Amino acid sequence: MSQSSYRCTCGKTIQYKQDMVTERGGVRATWLCGDCRTPVPSVTAEKIRHQHPS
Numbered sequence: 001m002s003q004s005s006y007r008c009t010c011g012k013t014i015q016y017k018q019d020m021v022t023e024r025g026g027v028r029a030t031w032l033c034g035d036c037r038t039p040v041p042s043v044t045a046e047k048i049r050h051q052h053p054s
């Protein structure tokens, strides 16, 4: 099973749900970088939010 990860513009590698924060607005929550709060692309965030460190 492959893991998704996203390299934020601030340099942080987002690999797990806890690396992101959510911002509620409208129907869907927006996923943001936990460090700089730059939005993570929704398709990528949807994969990452199911990943947890084992």
Ligand SMILES: [Zn+2]
Residues within 6 Å of the ligand: 008, 009, 010, 011, 012, 033, 034, 035, 036, 037, 038
């Ligand atoms: Zn960031």
